[in-house]
Amino acid sequence: MRWTLIEDGDPSKISHIQESIGVDRPIAELLVKRGIETFDDAKSFFRPSLENLHDPFLMKGMTVACDFILKKMVEEKPIMVFGDYDVDGTTSVALLTSYLKSLGVNVLSYIPDRYDEGYGVSYKGIDCAKENGIDLIIALDCGIKAIDKVKYAKDLGVDFIICDHHRPGNQIPDAVAVLDPKQDDCKYPFDELCGCGVGFKLMQALQTKLEKPQKEIYKYLDLVATAIGSDIVPITGENRILAHYGLKLINSKKRPAFKAILENVKKRELTITDVVFMIGPRINAAGRMKHGLLATELLCETNYEKVKELAKDIELYNTDRKDTDRSITEEALEIIKEKKEEDRYTTVVYQSHWHKGVIGIVASRLTETYYRPTLVFTKSGEKLAASARSVKGFDVYNALESSSEYIEQFGGHKYAAGLTIEEKNFESFKQKFEEVVKSSIDPELLIPEIKFDSEISFENITSKFIRILKQFAPFGPNNMKPTFISKHLTSTGFVKALGEDGLHLKANLVQNRVIISAIGFGLGEKKSLLDSKAEVDIIFTIEENEWNGNTSLQLNLKDIRKSY
Missing domain, CATH: 3.90.1640.30 (inorganic pyrophosphatase (n-terminal core))
Structure with a gap:
C-alpha cells in the first residue's frame, strides 16, 4: 500500500485557527486540512446548527x-x-x-x-x-x-x-x-x-x-x-x-x-x-x-x-444476500484466475445466472481484491446489466461515457455506476473499456493508497486529544476519520491472530514506554513481523473499544511495515 501524507496546510492558517479557538497545533493542523480556517468555520464544524441550512x-x-x-x-x-x-x-x-x-x-x-x-x-x-x-x-x-x-x-x-x-x-x-x-x-x-x-x-x-x-x-x-x-x-x-x-x-x-x-x-x-x-x-x-x-x-x-x-423478514433477506454475494464473489475470482486476467487494467466478468441484486457488492469485493475499475455483468431480460465500481482517484463514469458506443443506458457517479448493454456487444465493450482505462488511468492509482493526516507519538494520544477528535464526527467523504502514523515501535510480546484462518490481528504495541492496544482487520499476515520484535511503523485511526460495558482506547491499524 501507498502511505500518502495529506498535503500540509498553510502554517499561517494553522497558527490563526490555533489561536482563534485555543487548541493544540496537531488539532489545528487537522482542521485546516478539512478547510476549517476561521473561528466561524470552526463554530459551524463543531456546533452544526439547523439554522444554517440553506434556503x-x-x-x-x-x-x-x-x-x-x-x-x-x-x-x-x-x-x-x-x-x-x-x-x-x-x-x-x-x-x-x-x-x-x-x-x-x-x-x-x-x-x-x-x-x-x-x-x-x-x-x-x-x-x-x-x-x-x-x-x-x-x-x-x-x-x-x-x-x-x-x-x-x-x-x-x-x-x-x-x-x-x-x-x-x-x-x-x-x-x-x-x-x-x-x-x-x-x-x-x-x-x-x-x-x-x-x-x-x-x-x-x-x-x-x-x-x-x-x-x-x-x-x-x-x-x-x-x-x-x-x-x-x-x-x-x-x-x-x-x-x-x-x-x-x-x-x-x-x-x-x-x-x-x-x-x-x-x-x-x-x-x-x-x-x-x-x-x-x-x-x-x-x-x-x-x-x-x-x-x-x-x-x-x-x-x-x-x-x-x-x-424479521428483512433480516432473512439480508442473510440470503450475504450467502449469495459470497458464492458469486468466489465464482468471479475463479473466472479471473482461469482466464489469467490478473494483469489487466480493468476487471470485467459475466455469468448469466448471477443474482442481479448483489452484483454491486461483488464488484466492490473484486475491486478490493485486484484494485482496479471493475464491472460485474449478469443477464437481465434480453440485455446484460452491470454494476461498476472504481478505485480512488479514477472517474469510472467518464470511462463509461468514453465507451458509450456499446452501451444502451448508463448512469451513476464517479466511483459507482450501473449500465446495460446488448449481449452481442459484451466482448467489444470489454475490450473498449480496457483500452479507455489503460490510456487514461495513472498506473499509481492501481496501488491501494492510505492517506494520513500526520505523524503522532503515543505519548500525545491523550484523553483530551481523543475527546476533541470525537467532535470531528460524523465522518465520511471529505471529512474522513483522522488517520495517523507512528514510527519505531514494537510489540510488548502480546500478538494474536483472530478470526477464521487468522485473518485479523490483535496486539499490544509500545513506543517510549507507552503501551496501547491495537486491532488490525485483515492484517493477520503481519503477525510474523510483530513476533520478530523488529521495529515497525504503523498507520491507524484512534477509536474507543466498548466491551462488557467498559470503554478503552484502541488503535485501528490500517497497515504495518518494518521501520527504516
Whole structure:
C-alpha cells in the first residue's frame, strides 16, 4: 500500500485557527486540512446548527414544484411518490410519503422491481399511476436522465416533478420541475445532497409555503442521515448538519423500524459507519432479494408489532444476500484466475445466472481484491446489466461515457455506476473499456493508497486529544476519520491472530514506554513481523473499544511495515 501524507496546510492558517479557538497545533493542523480556517468555520464544524441550512428556494425549480404540489392538494388529487430500490431511494420514498400523508394527501408509494423494471423511472410505474387516476409522479433519487419516459408520461397526461442528485445528461426531462443541484444553471450553494436530501429540501419549501414550523419535519432526519451515509456523499456543509441531527434521532430509536433493526445492538452510540454497515445493508436487502417496497413499508410503519415482523423478514433477506454475494464473489475470482486476467487494467466478468441484486457488492469485493475499475455483468431480460465500481482517484463514469458506443443506458457517479448493454456487444465493450482505462488511468492509482493526516507519538494520544477528535464526527467523504502514523515501535510480546484462518490481528504495541492496544482487520499476515520484535511503523485511526460495558482506547491499524 501507498502511505500518502495529506498535503500540509498553510502554517499561517494553522497558527490563526490555533489561536482563534485555543487548541493544540496537531488539532489545528487537522482542521485546516478539512478547510476549517476561521473561528466561524470552526463554530459551524463543531456546533452544526439547523439554522444554517440553506434556503430551499435557492434551488432551481423549487417554487414551481411547490406550487404544483399545493395545487394538487387543493384539488384533492392523489400523488405517486416514486423512488429507486436502494437505500437512498427507499428512504426518500418513506420520507415524502410520510410527510404528504401527514398533510392529508392520498399517496401511492412506488418502488420499481429491480428485476422486472430495472433502475430508475419505469414505464410500468407510469402505467400504474395512469391506471390509478394519478396525474402527478414525484420521482426521488432518479429521473434526471428519463427523457423518453417523462415524455411517455406526458403523452398519457401524467406530469413529473423530479428530485435527483445524479449528473444530468445533455438534455433535461420535460418535467413540471427538475430539482437537481448538479444542473449547471442551478445556483443552489451545495450540490452534494443525496436524493433523500433533495426530497427533504422539497419538504422544507412546502413547510414554508404552508406557513408551518420547520421543526415539525426534523423528525424525518433519521431517514436523511441513513441515506447520506449509505449513498457515500461528502459529509460536509449541509450534509454534515443533516447527518449530525439525523444520527441523534437514530440513536434515540424513536422510529420503530430502527428500534427493531437495532434491537440486539449493544453499542451506546452509533456512528455513521455503524449506520452504513448495520442499517443500510438491511434496507438494501429488501430491494436486492425481494422488493424495495418492503423497506419503505418498514420505515413508514408505526405499529411496533408489524414492524418486528417486517424487520424479521428483512433480516432473512439480508442473510440470503450475504450467502449469495459470497458464492458469486468466489465464482468471479475463479473466472479471473482461469482466464489469467490478473494483469489487466480493468476487471470485467459475466455469468448469466448471477443474482442481479448483489452484483454491486461483488464488484466492490473484486475491486478490493485486484484494485482496479471493475464491472460485474449478469443477464437481465434480453440485455446484460452491470454494476461498476472504481478505485480512488479514477472517474469510472467518464470511462463509461468514453465507451458509450456499446452501451444502451448508463448512469451513476464517479466511483459507482450501473449500465446495460446488448449481449452481442459484451466482448467489444470489454475490450473498449480496457483500452479507455489503460490510456487514461495513472498506473499509481492501481496501488491501494492510505492517506494520513500526520505523524503522532503515543505519548500525545491523550484523553483530551481523543475527546476533541470525537467532535470531528460524523465522518465520511471529505471529512474522513483522522488517520495517523507512528514510527519505531514494537510489540510488548502480546500478538494474536483472530478470526477464521487468522485473518485479523490483535496486539499490544509500545513506543517510549507507552503501551496501547491495537486491532488490525485483515492484517493477520503481519503477525510474523510483530513476533520478530523488529521495529515497525504503523498507520491507524484512534477509536474507543466498548466491551462488557467498559470503554478503552484502541488503535485501528490500517497497515504495518518494518521501520527504516
